[in-house]
Each structure stands twice: as C-alpha cells, then as structure tokens.
Amino acid sequence: MDSEDRVRAVAEMLTHPRSASWVADQANVNYKTARKYLAKLADDKRLLTTDRGQKTLYYPNPREQFFGEIGDLVDEHTKDELTAELNAISSRIEAWQDEYDVEDADELRTTLDESLRIEERRERERVIDTWEYNLEMRTLIRHAIRLYDDLHQFTATHSLATSEATTNG
Amino acid sequence: MPGEEPELAFDGGSPRTRKQILYQLNDRLKMEPGVVYTRFDPSRITPDTVIASINPTEFVGEAYPAPIGTLEVWWSPRAVGTDHFTIQWYEEPDSEAAIDAADVNDPTLPEAYTLSCGWHQDEHFNDLGEAHFQEEYPDGSTERYGVTFGDATPRWILSDCLRNLPNRLTVFRESLDASPQSN
Structure with missing residues (x-):
C-alpha cells in the first residue's frame, strides 16, 4: 500500500478522535504526509475535525x-x-x-x-x-x-x- | 482522556468501523504464510469475526505436531477506552473445512483435548493488564499472562500477535508436555 492508502486505512479504523501525529505513526508515514491526506479526507467530509488545545483531531463523519x-x-x-x-x-x-x-x-x-x-x-x-x-x-x-x-x-x-x-x- | 470525549456526538463503535476493521484484519491474515483460507462469520454483510484456517507447520516455520489450526479474530470497537477483542487459536478444523476427523488427531495431546489459547482484551482480568494471553489446559484450568498493546490500530495489534504466536505455542506445548495430564 502506498502512503495515501496507509493513511486512509488507519483513518477507516478510527474509534477515537486522533491527531495527525498518531495517524502518521500508525500508518508509518511522516507527519506532513499524514496531515496532507487527513486534510483531504476532511475536505471530502469523510472525516470531521475537532480542536483539542493546539492539536487538530480527526474522526469519522457519522453521516x-x-x-x-x-x-x-x-x-x-x-x-x-x-x-x-x-x-x-x-x-x-x-x-x-x-x-x-x-x-x-x-x-x-x-x-x-x-x-x-x-x-x-x-x-x-x-x-x-x-x-x-x-x-x-x-x-x-x-x-x-x-x-x-x-x-x-x-x-x-x-x-x-x-x-x-x-x-x- | 476518555473522560473528555463525551461532548462529541461520535460513535466509535459504529457498525461501519467494525466492518472496516474486520476487512482490514482479513487482508492482514491473507498475507500470513500458512493461512489456507479466511472467511467472515456469521456473514460478510454483518461480520463480527474473521476466521482463518491455518497450516501450523507453515505458519510456525518448523515441524509442528498438530495437522491443523484455526484462528478466530473477534473485534468490537469502542468509543471510550480500548477496543474489546479476542484472537483465539485452537487446534481443531474450522467448522467449514471438510476434513476427516481421523486426519486431525494430534497424537501428542491427551485424548478429547484441543489445544486452545489466545489473547483477550475486555473488562476482565484488568489487574493483569489491559489485555491478557490465556492458555486452556486439559483439566479445565486456565493460565493468564498480562499483556499491553499500547495505543495501536487493530491491524498493528493483530500483526504483533501473529509474530508472537509461534513462540507462545511453543511455550504452551512445553508446559503441557511437562504436566501430568498429558500423556
């Protein structure tokens, strides 16, 4: 699987709101790559975001x-x-x-x-x-x-x- | 941190997430040497478990006394706290496999006993750890060993268990051989 596929695979399994750095770690990609693909998924409304302190967290959009x-x-x-x-x-x-x-x-x-x-x-x-x-x-x-x-x-x-x-x- | 989450209308235990997890665990199992086939139970539309039929010698990487193994992976994602799951190995054919009972007997084990062991993560035995590895003995007793997987995706957790399973099986069989029940 390429980087985008790996980030999407981790995003599909999310059960808690997660930061890009956690996703990067799980998907074995660097932070910027994870952020890029997560932002794309958020733009596509597959993921929603919430801010916790300084961090943006991503989670699946129930709709x-x-x-x-x-x-x-x-x-x-x-x-x-x-x-x-x-x-x-x-x-x-x-x-x-x-x-x-x-x-x-x-x-x-x-x-x-x-x-x-x-x-x-x-x-x-x-x-x-x-x-x-x-x-x-x-x-x-x-x-x-x-x-x-x-x-x-x-x-x-x-x-x-x-x-x-x-x-x- | 789980206590801070309730304000979100987010259901981590959604059926779609559960299915996505099981589909990915299925993909991971199919990549493993020794896996003969995998299937979803009870159905592909509403799966709660992935079942893999395994050739133990190929899986463990060296001669193994039992002719067949089955791995059952049950996964229940949770929005708060850790997911609940079971990754259970037993040395009996998967019910779907058309195997003659005579082909399956493992001569090294006590009669009528099926070697059975696996990882459990739920709300029980948490004094041992978030999860534990459980060995089931012929006399009905169980041994449990605390395990912590940390904060990882289901796919990572399954990979970790598959990596450790050959060694766990070797250790378990050694303690079975040492015990008075085995024959």
Whole structure:
C-alpha cells in the first residue's frame, strides 16, 4: 500500500478522535504526509475535525458512515442477498431470545451479575454487543433494500453509456 | 482522556468501523504464510469475526505436531477506552473445512483435548493488564499472562500477535508436555 492508502486505512479504523501525529505513526508515514491526506479526507467530509488545545483531531463523519454503508450494501450485494441477511439477522435474534429467555439485549444485560462464571459473563457480553450491532445493521440493510431499485433505475438512466448511445444513434 | 470525549456526538463503535476493521484484519491474515483460507462469520454483510484456517507447520516455520489450526479474530470497537477483542487459536478444523476427523488427531495431546489459547482484551482480568494471553489446559484450568498493546490500530495489534504466536505455542506445548495430564 502506498502512503495515501496507509493513511486512509488507519483513518477507516478510527474509534477515537486522533491527531495527525498518531495517524502518521500508525500508518508509518511522516507527519506532513499524514496531515496532507487527513486534510483531504476532511475536505471530502469523510472525516470531521475537532480542536483539542493546539492539536487538530480527526474522526469519522457519522453521516458519511451512514450513507457510505448503505451505498456499499447496494453496490456489493444483490437485493436477494440483502433480504437473506435480514432473515439471518432475525434468526440470530430469535436464537438469542430463546437461549437466554429474554426479549432484547437490555434484558440480557440485566442478567450480568456476580453469580456468573467469567467465561459465561464474557459470552453474554459478547452476545449483547453483537445483538446491538445486528440491530444497527438491520436498519442500514432495510434502507439499502428500499433504495435498491430506485438507485439502479437512476444510475441506468443517467449513465454516460446511455447518453452516448442516444447521441450516436 | 476518555473522560473528555463525551461532548462529541461520535460513535466509535459504529457498525461501519467494525466492518472496516474486520476487512482490514482479513487482508492482514491473507498475507500470513500458512493461512489456507479466511472467511467472515456469521456473514460478510454483518461480520463480527474473521476466521482463518491455518497450516501450523507453515505458519510456525518448523515441524509442528498438530495437522491443523484455526484462528478466530473477534473485534468490537469502542468509543471510550480500548477496543474489546479476542484472537483465539485452537487446534481443531474450522467448522467449514471438510476434513476427516481421523486426519486431525494430534497424537501428542491427551485424548478429547484441543489445544486452545489466545489473547483477550475486555473488562476482565484488568489487574493483569489491559489485555491478557490465556492458555486452556486439559483439566479445565486456565493460565493468564498480562499483556499491553499500547495505543495501536487493530491491524498493528493483530500483526504483533501473529509474530508472537509461534513462540507462545511453543511455550504452551512445553508446559503441557511437562504436566501430568498429558500423556
């Protein structure tokens, strides 16, 4: 990966607001290079910035993440695959509801107490975390499915090949 | 520093970040000698784990008694504090692999025991360190060793673990050989 790719790769994994010097270190590039590519990502609205004292910190733009994920879901998967995944998510949730005899992740959270062995606690914490993640993905997948046909129609109508074909008869 | 962050409307644990991390960890695993294949679990659309099927001799770089290994990497990014993750090695085939059970038995280990060990970073055993390496013994006991990865990206952390795993496996097997349960 070249320098820009490495900076972008680190930027994509950000979970905390980070300075250019931290990113430079993680991406194994010099500070100026990191700053240049981070500024470009901020210009493109992929990253937002906040100032902490003298430093500028960079973090992912949640709006861009939301729309970016929906766009990628549509680009990378067929509508059938997305629908199948929605069904798979429902099955996972039902399995957790049955296994733990709870309605939702919050209820499972209330069962985390000192009486559980560590490994059992760990497993439930993981299920809670995965459950909430599946719920968020379900929302994004539903949006992707709703947009699917409209987006394909729009891009088909307005693509370059279509207008050239019309011009060239 | 985590205490200063709440004023931002920033969710470090976003599903997109989790997927990006897992895709990059998958890329890193595919570069590793000895990795036969990788896959996402439970699906590519909503992955929470990357699983790699490994040829241990090729991975460790010298003759290794077990015919197969599986590495499971589970990653849960957190907006506050450190990410939670598990990088778990076990010597049983990945469930997706079509391998005859007879091919897999490791003659150096006690019957019905699968060598299992790995790194855990979460809210448990933090008296040992931010993370720990855990060895699981045939009698059901576990040994845990404190580990600190410092403030690094997931890809760096995985690389560090892959570098250290051959040595960790050698040390673990030596203590298994020394213990009365092994046969």
